[in-house]
Amino acid sequence: MASRGQEGVSLDSLTPQQLTQVKKQLDEEVEHLTASFTQLHAAQNKFKDCLRCVRSGVSSPAEGKKVILVPLTNSLYVRGKLVDPDRVIVDVGTGFYIEKDSRSAAEFYEDKVKQLGTNIQELEAIVQNKTNSLRLVEEVLRQKVLASSQPSRAG
Template identity: 40%
Template sequence: MATANPKTQTISLEDMPLPQLHKLKAQFEEEIGELTTAFTQMKQAQATFRECKSCVESMTADNMDKTIMVPLTNSLYVPGKLSNIDSVVVDAGTGYYIEKSVGDAAQYYDAKAEFVQGNAKKIQETIEQKQTSFRGLLEIIQFKMTQQQRQQQQQQAASK
């Protein structure tokens, strides 16, 4: 794991040969990429929950008996009438749906959005940590490469 003792980590990094460092760099890039995707997904999920909440909130007495368009598919709608503004059915996951009052459903979506927000924050923190170690790694690679170049030049000079 990357959460090993930072001191031993830096020492071992400096002792590593360049090809291995490059491998490590690729690994870091992949990890950061994956985490960034996860972060965007979290943000999207959060937006979905917020949208659900605003939909639930529009189930007011004012809108009772109003005509709405119900989507049967993504592109096919049929007219319907809002006949129940008290309860909705909420997706609880793994195929189960639970009937809830409108107020409970709004609370449910708030809790969900908050939960996802917490996860997104954790991911962001991990990304920042990884990026810091990544920058450190890049510095070491740079240092090693210049060192190697200098050695080569010295060897060339010596052989002449």
């Protein structure tokens, strides 16, 4: 079992208390990474919604002006009219807005969705590796606890 280990440290050489500390740290890391994973998915969904809105504004021009709901807060909207569906204002982050034509805005959001998809895949692999490490630490800890609870045989 000396082959088990992480970053050159054999888990078998650690005491149960040290293994418990490693397990606690891995639990916290997995929890944090999972929360980040959820936040990335939420951001990706918001960009997908923005992309859908930009595309629908361009593809279905109503007679003159298109009626839309404008968000004032996360839960408060007011009715508005889209005067020029080919010109939109895009939130590019940290409170900065840029006016773009609809095609450029759609490309911007497509890039964001794609970039977040790549980040999600990378984070998913990291979460999987941390989870596997956590399972390994739990198994070694369980074996050490079982071994210490069995009476030793003097022969």
